[in-house]
Amino acid sequence: MTRLTIGQYYPADSPLHRLDPRVKLLAAIAYITVLIFVTNFYGFGIAVLFLAVVIRASRVPARFIFRGLRAILFILSFAALINLLLTPGENVLFSYAFIQVTTEGIHRAALMALRLVLLITGSSLLTLTTSPIQLTDGIESLLKPLRLPAHDIAMMMTIALRMIPTLSEELGKIMKAQKARGVDLETGGPLKRIKNIIPILVPLFVSSFKRADELATAMEARCYRGGKGRTKLKPLGFTGRDALAGGIIVVFCVGLVLTRFI
Amino acid sequence: MIRSENLHFSYLHTDEGLPPQPALAGINLSVGKGDFVVIAGRNGSGKSTLARHINALLSPSEGTLWVNGIDTKDETQLWEIRKTAGMVFQNPDNQIVAATIEEDVAFGPENLGVPSEEIRTRVDSALAAVKMSEYANAAPHHLSGGQKQRAAIASVLAMRPSVIVFDESTSMLDPQGRREVLETIDGLRRTGITIILITHSMEEAALADRLIVMDRGKIVLEDTPRAVFRQANALTKLGLAVPQAAALAQALRERGVPVSDGILSAEDLLADEAVQKAALKYASANHPVPKVTAPLPSQPHPLLEIRNLTHIYNAGAAYEKKAVDGISLTIGKGETVGIIGHTGSGKSTLIQHFNALLTPTSGQVLIDGEDIHADKKKLKTLRQRVGMLFQYPEHQLFESDVYRDVAFGPTRMGLSDEEIKTRVVKALTIVGLGEDVYNKSPFALSGGQKRRAAIAGVLAMQPEILVLDEPAAGLDPQGREGTFSQITKMREELGLTVIIISHNMDDIARLCGRVIAVSQGKIIADGTPAEVFSQNRILEESGLDIPQVTRVMARLAESNPAIPTGIFTVEDAANVLSGGGEGPL
Numbered sequence: 001m002t003r004l005t006i007g008q009y010y011p012a013d014s015p016l017h018r019l020d021p022r023v024k025l026l027a028a029i030a031y032i033t034v035l036i037f038v039t040n041f042y043g044f045g046i047a048v049l050f051l052a053v054v055i056r057a058s059r060v061p062a063r064f065i066f067r068g069l070r071a072i073l074f075i076l077s078f079a080a081l082i083n084l085l086l087t088p089g090e091n092v093l094f095s096y097a098f099i100q101v102t103t104e105g106i107h108r109a110a111l112m113a114l115r116l117v118l119l120i121t122g123s124s125l126l127t128l129t130t131s132p133i134q135l136t137d138g139i140e141s142l143l144k145p146l147r148l149p150a151h152d153i154a155m156m157m158t159i160a161l162r163m164i165p166t167l168s169e170e171l172g173k174i175m176k177a178q179k180a181r182g183v184d185l186e187t188g189g190p191l192k193r194i195k196n197i198i199p200i201l202v203p204l205f206v207s208s209f210k211r212a213d214e215l216a217t218a219m220e221a222r223c224y225r226g227g228k229g230r231t232k233l234k235p236l237g238f239t240g241r242d243a244l245a246g247g248i249i250v251v252f253c254v255g256l257v258l259t260r261f262i
Numbered sequence: 263m264i265r266s267e268n269l270h271f272s273y274l275h276t277d278e279g280l281p282p283q284p285a286l287a288g289i290n291l292s293v294g295k296g297d298f299v300v301i302a303g304r305n306g307s308g309k310s311t312l313a314r315h316i317n318a319l320l321s322p323s324e325g326t327l328w329v330n331g332i333d334t335k336d337e338t339q340l341w342e343i344r345k346t347a348g349m350v351f352q353n354p355d356n357q358i359v360a361a362t363i364e365e366d367v368a369f370g371p372e373n374l375g376v377p378s379e380e381i382r383t384r385v386d387s388a389l390a391a392v393k394m395s396e397y398a399n400a401a402p403h404h405l406s407g408g409q410k411q412r413a414a415i416a417s418v419l420a421m422r423p424s425v426i427v428f429d430e431s432t433s434m435l436d437p438q439g440r441r442e443v444l445e446t447i448d449g450l451r452r453t454g455i456t457i458i459l460i461t462h463s464m465e466e467a468a469l470a471d472r473l474i475v476m477d478r479g480k481i482v483l484e485d486t487p488r489a490v491f492r493q494a495n496a497l498t499k500l501g502l503a504v505p506q507a508a509a510l511a512q513a514l515r516e517r518g519v520p521v522s523d524g525i526l527s528a529e530d531l532l533a534d535e536a537v538q539k540a541a542l543k544y545a546s547a548n549h550p551v552p553k554v555t556a557p558l559p560s561q562p563h564p565l566l567e568i569r570n571l572t573h574i575y576n577a578g579a580a581y582e583k584k585a586v587d588g589i590s591l592t593i594g595k596g597e598t599v600g601i602i603g604h605t606g607s608g609k610s611t612l613i614q615h616f617n618a619l620l621t622p623t624s625g626q627v628l629i630d631g632e633d634i635h636a637d638k639k640k641l642k643t644l645r646q647r648v649g650m651l652f653q654y655p656e657h658q659l660f661e662s663d664v665y666r667d668v669a670f671g672p673t674r675m676g677l678s679d680e681e682i683k684t685r686v687v688k689a690l691t692i693v694g695l696g697e698d699v700y701n702k703s704p705f706a707l708s709g710g711q712k713r714r715a716a717i718a719g720v721l722a723m724q725p726e727i728l729v730l731d732e733p734a735a736g737l738d739p740q741g742r743e744g745t746f747s748q749i750t751k752m753r754e755e756l757g758l759t760v761i762i763i764s765h766n767m768d769d770i771a772r773l774c775g776r777v778i779a780v781s782q783g784k785i786i787a788d789g790t791p792a793e794v795f796s797q798n799r800i801l802e803e804s805g806l807d808i809p810q811v812t813r814v815m816a817r818l819a820e821s822n823p824a825i826p827t828g829i830f831t832v833e834d835a836a837n838v839l840s841g842g843g844e845g846p847l
Contacts, residue, residue: 011399131362132361133360133361133362133365158359158360158361159359161361162358162359162360162361162402165401165403166355166402166403169403170657173652173657174657174658176614176619176652177650177652177655177657177658178658179619180617180619180645180649180650180652180720181658181670181671181674181719181720181723182642182646182670182671182674182675182723183674184642184674198660199658199660199670202660203657203658203659203660206657206660206705207657210356211353211355211356214351214353214356214357215356215357215359217319217351218349218351218356218357218359219359219369220319220344221317221319221344221348221349221351222344222348222359222369222370222373222417222418222421223341223344223345223370223373223374223421224369224373225341225373229375230372230373230375231371231372231375231376231377231378231381232368232372232378232381233364233365233368233371233372233378233381233382233385234378235378
């Protein structure tokens, strides 16, 4: 559980860190969408170059950025392999039974792998440069015009982020206690394993409800009454720098889509 | 500042149709601006219920409570009341809302609609007041209990309250964290904030200007701590314990040493003329300079043997941590061993090796001469011989009724139904739970009963060694006593070898025939309580508490070397200082 890297934030002082989270969120969405429309190596070339510049500007060490890739390495190679071996085409380089390697196959596999790598790297850049709180603030602000209970969703996310480490620690303790009482988590068939989870899950739920209850009381004691009339320690502010970044993203995205027609 | 008249309150939901028990029955309270008041009482005395009224989390069923002149029943003033009277709760983990400390401190002012720039100044000054500025951007789960609780205090401070209510805010902390929080409270009272501290620790009560003792929803004693401590017997009846220093003063007075009235702490005792004179008298009476004698009896039958055990977390990684560093020790059959050490000393890691919850990085663990890791097939049977009870064991209860929960362990062992039944009944009887609870849900029991059910769950597996980690954590003095007498009973009736981990040195000194002190993954002292506690310098240097009485005697011995230093009971200390006795040696 400690290796959980979802939403991992790398604190640093960079132009990217200072950007309005809303700009970063929208940029990430635009970037992901546009990648789908890229079909040739010119487009990917531009995307790789752009991403390299952005990573440089983020001051996040490269190893943090590529750590996210390790998790998808298996899916990545599997998908690439399927594409490589099963794409029909005219220029067959090698074939055995139903397997055939074609130039089209190599082409598709490479594009596919590149697209996935770009997707993951780009989106992990968002979480690496945006603190969880800024991220939730950003989501809250973007959801507001959509008539969704934006504040409540953001508060739920904040509390979830706060509680995940606490609960995972608690889970470890309960597992140890039940192991000492003879629960065997390592062996047995699937049915037995599910049964063995009950002594772990029930105490975890009980304690989570108790925590939720106490946290709610503590929030009330500190005058929490929903999003109404709330102010923020760090209000979101849209500055010239954000406008500039937005502009760059728009130009980049349009350019990327245009590469289809080369 | 706070005033109540004839305050009554009853909880609506009660067990199975019993008439609702009043939690508060006519409280008349008056707390002035800048006062430091401690409200003490056993569990269920109504002290927390009263605390929740001050913050308007509960509303009185009868009577009135005013905070700064505002009636707490006035719902339009709810936020004003909660802003004026802030509250710090018991569990540090369950009151921090945000994922960073700074954001959490900002939470209150944000709710109040304070402008952003002012929130910034408030957050910074609140964090500075609790000395947590450097942790502004830290995540709560990376902090110690004491640090988390200080952050929680900052979060209340940022709302600029005039009163802060601490609802048992120190009860879940280790001695270090407790000291940190008490120092912070002391700093706050100097700034003129009114403080109400709910606790059942009499050491903490000694710090107050005024001590209020509650029982069954009523205020039964109210005076300065000095005056209240004089009524030691009344306090015991109310389920509270007098601090050791006060008890020693009382014992000395009874033996004719004219110790002045109203001793609260070890420092008071040391400053007392009569005590100093008594020490001199003992020293001049030509008692031989004491040698720490009476070593441990040799162990006839080593049951648990640890050989050169080392445990390294995340071995090989850049952030690897050596938690246990080459420890060797032997525990004989029937011993009662206390393991002491501050948080992070490696004692928890050490005990988790006793039943193979952790595997040693190097070294061996032997039970009855057999290496528990030598044969994987035997691991399960060997593990059953060591019962393990972690802190707050009631968190492991999960079955639909108490009987089934206790039967869980034995069932896993594959025993016959009759055997299981005998064991369950025996275990529940030893912990003092009768047939009336067999079919109750474990979650419907009281806190103390839950803990006993959890202990029974491990006892029913009939281990030979029982390891208990802070068995009395979170219990009031009466609950503590109960737990300890059960442990003694288990040892005597079942012939169990008991290993206890605790921060409470008084408890360790009283229960254990042998004490092992651990610091930085190594054993720094091992012997009888007298031997170990006489090395008070070593213990204090490694951040360990020692019993108040031991500290007093050790300080006296500095100027009068004839005074024995390994004393840890009030009785022995009183004997030495009243001139008659030889002490325990």
